Amino acid sequence: MDQKILPASSNLKDFELFLKSPYRVGVFLESHIAQLKNINQLAKAHGKDMIYHVDMIHGLKNDDYGTEYICQEIKPYGIISTKSSVILKAKQKGVIAVQRIFLIDSHALEKSYKLVNKTRPDYIEVLPGAMPWMIKEVKNRLDTPIFAGGLIRTFDEVNNALKAGATSITTSKKELWDLF
Numbered sequence: 706m707d708q709k710i711l712p713a714s715s716n717l718k719d720f721e722l723f724l725k726s727p728y729r730v731g732v733f734l735e736s737h738i739a740q741l742k743n744i745n746q747l748a749k750a751h752g753k754d755m756i757y758h759v760d761m762i763h764g765l766k767n768d769d770y771g772t773e774y775i776c777q778e779i780k781p782y783g784i785i786s787t788k789s790s791v792i793l794k795a796k797q798k799g800v801i802a803v804q805r806i807f808l809i810d811s812h813a814l815e816k817s818y819k820l821v822n823k824t825r826p827d828y829i830e831v832l833p834g835a836m837p838w839m840i841k842e843v844k845n846r847l848d849t850p851i852f853a854g855g856l857i858r859t860f861d862e863v864n865n866a867l868k869a870g871a872t873s874i875t876t877s878k879k880e881l882w883d884l885f
Contacts, residue, residue, distance in 0.1 A: 706730065706828070706873050709885045710863070711756070711852065713877040720744065724751045726882060730782060732756045732875050738764035741779050754782035756803060759791050769794040776800050785830055792824040802826045803852060808839050821847055830854050830875060835862050837869035844870035860884055 713732040714720040717740075723731045724747060733744060733755055741762070748755045759775060760767045769790040775781060776798035783801030786792055795802040804826035806817035821829055827850070831843055834853025844851055853866040854875035863874050863884055874881070 706850065709867060709873055710882055711873050711875045712879075712882045713854070713875050715877055717744075719877065719879070720747075722879060722882075724748070724753060728753075728882070730754045730756065732758065732785065734758045734877065735761040736763070738762055741775070745779050745781065756783035756785055756801065757781050758785040758805075760786050760788065760805075767791055773798065783827070789820055789824045792826050796824075796826070801828070803828045803830050804849075805830045805832065806843075807832050808836060814843075818846060821849060825849075828852055828872070831871070833857075834866050834871065834874065837865040840866055840869040840871050857881070 708728060708730050711730055711732050712723045712728055713734050714723050715734040731753055759772060765771045767786060767788055772791045772794040781800060783803055784795045785803040785805050787805045792802045792804050804821055804824055806829055829849050830852040831840055832855035835856040840851060840853055850872040852873050852875050853871035857863055857874055857876055863881055866874055
């Protein structure tokens with residue numbers, strides 16, 4: 706991915722700002738299943754590609770059946786999930802798969818390493834992304850490009866995450882959308 710900032714929208718107002726932005730790829734964090742076709746049509750009409758956070762789509766179960774529905778009916782550019790079955794189904798359907806992992810403690814991190822080695826996602830989203838030393842560790846341990854997200858609030862934190870090895874930053878903080 707050649708885009709350093711991935712604008713993340715959790716409502717239609719933010720999504721409209723994304724549509725006016727120069728970015729090609731965006732993330733929709735939280736939505737209702739009934740909104741997805743409209744969101745996707747608007748994105749396509751503006752030349753945008755969307756990555757949907759499947760775990761946060763209300764009215765849809767975040768399993769391989771829900772993922773199959775999204776992939777067939779919505780045809781997203783990509784999906785984000787914490788669930789291995791969702792990642793595997795998205796990859797099977799030819800959709801960019803982003804495995805979200807949380808940097809909670811050493812035990813959770815080791816479980817995440819095993820999960821990523823099993824699912825082989827196209828990208829990993831590391832949360833919180835405001836810990837560059839952990840981004841560097843994850844990058845050294847896994848051969849998967851990294852999105853850093855969560856608690857990145859300043860331009861310095863964006864740059865630190867990128868220097869540590871993140872490919873892109875997912876952020877809903879609109880002030881950071883202007884960085885690149």
